Amino acid sequence: MMWNLTFISEEDFTSHVKATIEKYGEKLESFDLKRFNKNIIDPIKLIFDKTVYQSSWEEIVSNEIFRQRDKSNNNDIGYFHQRIFQYIKNCHVPPNGEEGGWDVIYENPDGISIPDAGIVHTVYVEMKNKHNTMNSASAGKTFIKMQNQLLNDDDCACFLVEAIAQRSQNIKWExxxxxxxxxxxxxxxVSLDKFYALVTGQEDAFYQMCMILPSVIEKVVKELEGTIVPHDTVIDELRAMASEQNIESEDLAIAMAVYMLGFGSYKGFTKK
Structure with missing residues (x-):
């Protein structure tokens, strides 16, 4: 694979992808039936989903496991978006909670051109995964934090950088x-692509990173395969439970096994 990114080395990028995958931590542990039902699933919803979406039991169980894993993965992707800038020239990623709690600080002695606002030498960044993740109170608090930074430093700008913005933009935040x-x-x-362009000097830097990312993730996952690939046993355990039911239809027997996860003590579901 030819390395075409000029703003980060292959070694640093691969290390960062590996660190991000390892951040997934316990979410990569295999799911057995006990873990699957830790917070008690909604059997009625699973039955509706399976039937309405014309899915197999394997698919619907796999989807539910994916949903449970995915609930806490956004923080890990936030780690990827933020910490990659530690490898990019003139960028600094402070330890959590330090240096004002900024996610990224970009300093350029040659000056940073801000549209309609002239030249500054430092940009302080608050980074969000998605444009709609801040409520009005959180947005107001962030804006006041940025105002205070401008009062303390008249040679800076403050950016709210959004990984998934409504559009590609670098606009006055109101x-x-x-x-x-x-x-x-x-x-x-500022959308993430515009921030990449600013700090790298390359208009399509974010696009170029996205193009190389899948192959690097695949390479790292193969290297870590023995330690991170989960082997979920939920559907096998449900089938074993279903085989104990005195129900001729396998589909209904598995449905009963699913019902037992949430309704095992309810009248009619108990074996008493």
């Missing part, structure tokens, strides 16, 4: 604080 609409030309809302 929000509501204490029921008043506020904005400042040095407080900006």
């Amino acid at each position: 929000t509501t604080v204490d029921k008043k609409k506020v904005g400042h030309k040095l407080i900006r809302r």
Whole structure:
């Protein structure tokens, strides 16, 4: 594989992908029936989903396991988006909670051009995975934090960088604080592609990273295969439970096994 990224080395990028995968941690552990039902699943929902979506039991169980794993994976992807900048020239990723709690600090002695606002030498970044993850209170708190930074440093800008923004943009951020609409030309809302372009000097840097990412993830997963690939046993355990039911239809027997996960003590489901 030819390495075409000029702003990060193959070694650093591979190390970062590996660190991100390892952050998945216990979510990569295999699911057995006990873990599957740890928070007690909704059997009625599973029955509806299976029938309405015309899925097999294997598919619907696999989907539910994926959903449970996926609930806590966003933080790990946030780690990927943030910590990659530690490898990019002029960028600094402070330890959690330190240096004002900023996610990324970008400093360039040659100056950083801010649209309609001139030149600064430092950009302080608050990073979000998705454009709609902040409620009004959180947005107001973040804006005030950025205002305070500008008061303390008249040679900086503050960016709200969104990995999944509504569009590619680098615009003045306007929000509501204490029921008043506020904005400042040095407080900006920036999509991740525009931030990559700014710090690397390459307009399509984010696109280029995305193009190389799948093959690097695949390579790292193969290297870690013995330690991270889960071997889920839920469907096998449900089939074993189903075989103990005195029900001729295998589909209904598995449905009964699923019912027992949530309704095992309910009248009619007990064997008493």
